[in-house]
Amino acid sequence: MKQALMLISVILVFVIPVTSFAGDCGDVDNSGAVNILDVTFLINYLYKGGPAPDPLDMADVNNDDIVNILDITYLISYLYLGGPEPDCGPQTGTVTDIDGNIYQTIKIGDQWWMMENLKVTHYRNGDPIPNVTDGGTWSGLTTGAYCEYDNDPGNVATYGRLYNWFAVDDSRNIAPEGWHVPTDAEWIQLEMHLGMSQMDADAEGWRGTDEGGKLKEAGTTHWNSPNTGATNESGFTALPGGYRGYNGDYIGMGFIASFWSSSEDSGVVAWGRGLGYDGSQVYRDISYLQSGFSIRCVRD
Numbered sequence: 001m002k003q004a005l006m007l008i009s010v011i012l013v014f015v016i017p018v019t020s021f022a023g024d025c026g027d028v029d030n031s032g033a034v035n036i037l038d039v040t041f042l043i044n045y046l047y048k049g050g051p052a053p054d055p056l057d058m059a060d061v062n063n064d065d066i067v068n069i070l071d072i073t074y075l076i077s078y079l080y081l082g083g084p085e086p087d088c089g090p091q092t093g094t095v096t097d098i099d100g101n102i103y104q105t106i107k108i109g110d111q112w113w114m115m116e117n118l119k120v121t122h123y124r125n126g127d128p129i130p131n132v133t134d135g136g137t138w139s140g141l142t143t144g145a146y147c148e149y150d151n152d153p154g155n156v157a158t159y160g161r162l163y164n165w166f167a168v169d170d171s172r173n174i175a176p177e178g179w180h181v182p183t184d185a186e187w188i189q190l191e192m193h194l195g196m197s198q199m200d201a202d203a204e205g206w207r208g209t210d211e212g213g214k215l216k217e218a219g220t221t222h223w224n225s226p227n228t229g230a231t232n233e234s235g236f237t238a239l240p241g242g243y244r245g246y247n248g249d250y251i252g253m254g255f256i257a258s259f260w261s262s263s264e265d266s267g268v269v270a271w272g273r274g275l276g277y278d279g280s281q282v283y284r285d286i287s288y289l290q291s292g293f294s295i296r297c298v299r300d
Helices: 002-014 036-047 069-080 135-139 153-159 165-169 184-193 211-215
Strands: 092-096 102-108 111-114 205-207 256-265 269-276 282-288
Touching (some): 036 069, 165 256, 184 256, 184 269
Antiparallel strands (some): 256 269
């Protein structure tokens, strides 16, 4: 072990610092790039009692499920000897909202997404989001509100809550600190990472081929049969929480997943996404701002 550390010390003295592979895997000091400083950070953590990488799995650059000296030598090989890029496998984490709800998160392409639907009942500054149960009242709203599907709090643990678009657009922020409701363009970025063409991504209605299947939780525990094409290859784990129509009616739990974007169109509608139990495409269209959809947040 002493010989290995001495070798690393020699390398640290004589190599020229470089910046490479700007991504989370291997970026153990969270600087936005992988370079010699990540090597020294990892040495400090492993052998000198320094702070741990956060999250720790970004330091498992050889993807062997343990962080040790082999990851240090792997990084050095990548940076200076033409070795393979860091590979941490699926990168996951957590984020906590203002109410203390903890959400699992996952990196998909260059984006970090929540793997669960939002449940929060307060804006980021602590102000409450009104819970509106009456359908008639819901349909006339021009300010933010949430509800539980069928006004049943028992649905929240699995499916989260439904929100109108006014809650999405509120300046007090509905997303946890460091996160936001995705724009229509950020949804498109996700879809194209999963294989959708630019032409399909820019279209409306049901688009693509199997990208929706890559987003849906597999099986029929929550989705109604046949849950066509569902593989959850992305780790997004979309669930069929249904939606609340602009008239206040609840529709589609088990059959449909509906998600807001933050992108408004024409002052009365905004862009959203939908997934269905009987297909593997992704639906893109505008919906009235009074509609109640699920929310998935993306990291800033």
